[in-house]
Amino acid sequence: GENVEQHPSTLSVQEGDSAVIKCTYSDSASNYFPWYKQELGKGPQLIIDIRSNVGEKKDQRIAVTLNKTAKHFSLHITETQPEDSAVYFCAATPPTYQKVTFGTGTKLQVIP
Amino acid sequence: DGGITQSPKYLFRKEGQNVTLSCEQNLNHDAMYWYRQDPGQGLRLIYYSQIVNDFQKGDIAEGYSVSREKKESFPLTVTSAQKNPTAFYLCASSPTGRASGYTFGSGTRLTVV
Numbered sequence: 392g393e394n395v396e397q398h399p400s401t402l403s404v405q406e407g408d409s410a411v412i413k414c415t416y417s418d419s420a421s422n423y424f425p426w427y428k429q430e431l432g433k434g435p436q437l438i439i440d441i442r443s444n445v446g447e448k449k450d451q452r453i454a455v456t457l458n459k460t461a462k463h464f465s466l467h468i469t470e471t472q473p474e475d476s477a478v479y480f481c482a483a484t485p486p487t488y489q490k491v492t493f494g495t496g497t498k499l500q501v502i503p
Numbered sequence: 504d505g506g507i508t509q510s511p512k513y514l515f516r517k518e519g520q521n522v523t524l525s526c527e528q529n530l531n532h533d534a535m536y537w538y539r540q541d542p543g544q545g546l547r548l549i550y551y552s553q554i555v556n557d558f559q560k561g562d563i564a565e566g567y568s569v570s571r572e573k574k575e576s577f578p579l580t581v582t583s584a585q586k587n588p589t590a591f592y593l594c595a596s597s598p599t600g601r602a603s604g605y606t607f608g609s610g611t612r613l614t615v616v
Binding site: 423425427432434435490 | 509544545546548551593595602603604605606607608609610612
């Protein structure tokens with residue numbers, strides 16, 4: 392089955408700096424890669440996603456890159472703000488069914 | 504507004520009791536899922552359903568049961584056979600056909616007392 396590794400597990404940045412979270416996956420058939428943000432005591436929320444036919448996608452301060460050959464994808468947050476503090480999960484989805492494999496999460500702390 | 508609603512937000516269970524967590528969605532999604540999250544941990548899949556009247560076990564189904572009698576509803580029962588049920592439970596839904604992101608509920612925090 393699919394295996395997703397996520398690094399780092401914790402990340403502290405100064406407000407205004409950039410943050411990068413990296414994930415690798417094992418199943419080359421996976422073709423959809425969402426990222427979720429989970430604030431304390433709440434459910435995860437989809438913040439950005441990328442499909443395997445695209446190398447990069449941006450939405451304001453966040454961007455995701457995908458390297459299919461190396462089987463890794465990354466989340467980039469620029470100009471970080473205190474409200475970006477949360478746990479971020481990456482995920483990989485195979486094309487044949489909807490069962491998603493999640494990474495173990497990264498706790499991001501933005502220091503004012 | 505469309506969304507997914509979990510209730511209750513907090514639930515306390517005595518040893519040996521069964522409890523049922525509610526999950527309702529009005530997004531017209533075919534697929535629904537239950538995840539368990541322990542403090543500082545990731546998401547572990549309990550059960551999932553891709554269509555009404557059908558569901559499959561996830562990675563940690565022992566001690567849990569589900570039903571899917573309506574498209575909108577996917578309740579989870581935590582039975583007395585689940586030895587360590589204290590956790591944060593998350594329900595999610597998604598359309599089928601093309602891989603899409605999940606919509607999650609706000610979660611139910613279950614505590615054994």
